[in-house]
Amino acid sequence: MKTPRGQEVEFWEPRKRENRSKPWELRWRVDDRVKSKSFKTKALAQNREKALHAAARDGEAFDPVTCEPVSWLRSAETFFAHAIAFTQARWVDSAPKTRSNRSEMLMRLILAHVDAKKVKKTPAPASDLAVRRAIVNYGLSFTVAENASGQRTAEPRKRPAEVARILAWVESVSRPVAELGDLDTVTDVVDATGAKLVGKGRCSPTTMRNRRKILRACLQHAVARGIIASNPLMGVRFQQTRKELAVNPHTTPDLEQVQRILGAVVASPVARDRRLVAFFGIAALTGMRPGELRALRADEVTWPQHMPKGSRPGWGRLTASSSRADIGELWTDDGGRVQARELKQRGEDEVRPIPLPPEGAALLRWHLDEFGAAPDGRLFSLEEGDDVHGDVYRRAWERARKTALTDDELTRGVGKRVYDLRHCHASTLINVGVPTTEIARRLGHSVEVLLTTYVHWFTHLEDEANALIDQVFADHGPITGHLLSPAPEPPETPSSEAQ
Template sequence: MTRPTFNVKIWGIRPNRGARKTTYTVRWVVDGKERQDTFVTRKLADAFRSSLMAAIRDGEAFDADSGLPVSLQRERNKRTWYDHACAFVDMKWPHASGRHRKSIAEALTTLTLALVTTTRGMPDRKQLRTTLYTWSFNKAVRTAEPERSTSRPARWAAANTIDLADLQDPVVVRRALDALTVTSKNEPAAPTTIARKRAVFYNALRYAVELGYLSGNPIDRIQWKTPKNTEEVDRRVVVNPKQARSLLAAVRKNSPELEAFFACMYYAALRPAEVLHLRQRNCNLPAADAADQWGELLLTGSTQQVGTAWGDGDGAKEDRALKHRAANATRIVPASPDLVAALRRHLADFGTGPDGRLFVTRTGRFGRPIAGPYSSPVSTNTYSRVWRDARRAALTDAEATSPLARRPYDLRHAAVSLWLNSGVPAPQVAEWAGHSVAVLLRTYAKCIHGQESIARRRIAEGLGAEGLGQEDTDQDEQG
C-alpha cells in the first residue's frame, strides 16, 4: 500500500570514479530516509533527478516506502494482464491438481482474449487460443519449451493486453465477465462453466491485490451476477432398478470386463474416478459360499484423467485424494449382494493389474488385445463408448434418445436416489456418497419420490388431532 508524503529533499549528483568507468548516483531524502539510484551515464542521472524535481514542483506526493513519486512508482509497478496471468499460473501450479490446472488455463485463455488492447495484427484466433491454452498458461510446457516465446501468437499476446491498472475501470471488468458467458463457438456457456471461470478471474485479481498492483478487487465493486446454476439432479436421468439391471446385462454381454465397473457406480454410488482407483485390497467381500451377504468397499482416493501435459507424472492419469477430502481421508461404502457377485465374477474372469487395480486397459487401438501385465486404468473414452453401446442395446428408441442414463455418472445419481427413496436417513446417505447433508438434499431434492404424500398425511393427522382437541374443549365449556 502507498504511504504518501511531501517531506522530500533532493541532493546533487555524485560521480563515482572507478578504475574502468565513472557512474553517477542520484541521492534524495524521503521522510528522513536517504535514497539513491546509480546510473551509467550523467545524462541518465540528470533525467532521473529532473523527474524527481518536477514531481516536487507539481506538488506530487512521494511514496514513503519506495521513495519515488507516486506517478513514477505506479509506472514502475505496471504489469500487463498477460504477464500477471502467467505469474498467477506459476503460483497456483505446484499445489493444483491436473484438472484444476486445465480449468485455470481455460479460464485465463477466455479472459485474455477479452482483455486485449487492439485486434490489429492479431494472429488467427484459433491459433492464438491454442498458444495461450497449451503454452502460455501451462507452466510445465512453458518451462520446457522457452523458444515458443518468440512465436508470433506468444509475442502478440505479450504485447497487446491491457495493464492491470486498467482493471480499475468497471467497464473493462464487465467486458471480461461478459466474455465468460459464451463459448469459443459463441454459444451460451453453462452456468457451472461461467461460475468456475469467474472464480479463476476473481482469484487472479486477488493475487494482483496481494502483490500490490491493485488496491482492491474490482469485481467486488461491480453489480454482475453469475447466471443461476441449479445443482439439482434432473430426475429424467435416473434409471429404475429394472432399467439399471438391463443396462448392466448389456455391458456384461458385450464388454464383460467392465460390468463390475458400472455396477460399482449403480450399487455403491461411486464416482468414475473412485472406481478407477479401486484395488482388490479395498474390497472386503464375504466368502464365496455366503449367498446374499453384504460386503464393504474402502475408498482411499480417486484416479483422474488429466492429460500428459497437465499432471506431474508421465501418464495421462494421476491418483488424487477423495473429492473435497484430505489426502489421507477414506470412505466406507456398503457393497450389496448384487455388487459382491459382480466383483467376484470380475476377479475370477479378469483378475487385476500388477498393483491390484481392478479396472485396467486390456485392449489397444481398434479393440486389439494388449499383452499383459495390464497397468493403465481404463480410459474415459473406453468406458464411455461401452456405455453408449449398452444404452443402444438395453433401452427403447425413445429412452435412448432421452436424457435417461446418458452418462455413466448418472448411475451414481440413480444409486443415491434409490437410497433416499428407500428411507435411508439423509446423514447416512451423505456419508456413503461423500457429500455433506446440505449438498445431498439440495442436489437430490427432486429425486426423492413419495415424500410429498407422507408429508401431506402427517399434516392431515396433525390438523385432525388439533380439530378434535378444540371440539372437546367447546363441549366442556358448554357443559
C-alpha cells in the first residue's frame, strides 16, 4: 500500500520458525528496505502488524532505517538521548560557562531518571565518577565546526572505547523522556538530584532552582520535537529563596583587608605573583570581573590627561568591550582553554565605560612600566603573553590571604574568592551613598540585581529614613501614649466585717 506521504509499505503474514525463543516473525517493507521483528506468540505479531497498518493509513511518516513510524521512535527515546539532542541544539550559541553548567546539571538529571531494575540487573561498567565524567565530557560536550556554507555546527566528540562503553550503558538504563510528561515524575526526578555529590546534605536552593530551570527548557525542547504533548513545568512556580542570591557581608573584604592582602601579593616570594598586583588592584578599584580584566587591552585605557574638559582631576576611564572566559578546552569553540565573548548580558558590539580612580591609573602605569602589555595588547598576561588563568591567580590570592589575614578572618572566609574584590567595590560605593543607578551602570547589571545581590549593604539609608519617620510622628503626636496613662484606681468596696 502507498501511504498518504507517498511511502510504499508492504506486509507479509507472520510466519513461525521452529526452535526459537521468539518463533513468530513479522516482516514488512518500507520502500526498498525490508524489516523483521520476532515475537513469542502469533497474537503479539498480529497486534504489531495492525498497529503498523493503522499508522500507514493515518499518514504517519516511517523512519527509513527502523521502518517504524517516527512517532514510535520519539515516544521510546530515552532522556539521555534527548538531553544530548537538547544540548547539541544550543551549543553553538552558548557561552563556555553556560555550556559547562548546563552539562553538569543535565548529568545529574540523567542519572536521576534511570530504570532501577535495569541498573540492578546490569551494573555500571565503571565507577560513579567515571560515569559522570563520561556523560559530561563526551555525551554532553561537542566541538564547533563550520560547514561548506559557513554555518557553525556542533559535532560530537570522538569517544575512546571505554567512554563509548560507558555511554552505551547509560543509554541502555535511561528511561523514556516521554515519562517526564507527568508533573509527579518530574518532581521526583528533581528531588532525587538534591543530594550533594561530595559530602553530606542537600544542595542549595539556588542549585535546585537552576536544575529546575534547565529541566524546564529541556522538556520544552521535547514538546517542540513532538515527544511529549506539553511541558508539565510550564506555569509551575517554585518558592524563590532570596537570601541565596545575596552576598554575605561577613565574607566580603573591606578596603583595609584588601590593602593587607595586596601588600602580601607585592611581598610574595613567588616572582610571578607581582604580575597580578594590578590585576587584583583594578578589580577592587573598579569592580571589573576577572574575565573582563583578562580581556582588557592597553588601548582601552583613557588616561586622566586625555579625559574631556571638566572631568574629575586624576580620574581616567576603562572601556570594557569583551570578556575572556577561562573554562577549559571541552567548552570552547576552538578547543583552547580560553574563549573571547561579548560582555555578560550584552550584545556583541556593546561596551561598558568604567571610571578609573587616580590610584588605579597610577597602578596601571606601574604595571605597564614593569611588565608591558601582551603582544596582542592585553594589559594582563603571564609570561610570553599567556592568559591569566584562574588556577594561577587563585593560588596567588590564597597565598596572600593566608599571610595577610588573621586566623579569625580566615575562619570566617573573608575574601575567599578573587570575585570578592568586585563585591568589595560594590559595597564601598553603596556605603558612601553613590546612587544605585550609577553603581549598577559601573558594575554592568540592572538595579534590580544590584538591590538583590547587595541587599545587606543598604544600611546607610537607615538613619535618613529614621529622621523622616521621626518628623511624621512629631507632627502627628503620639499614637499610643495617651492610651497608656495609669488607669484610675477602682473605688473601695466596704468589707463584710465593716458592715
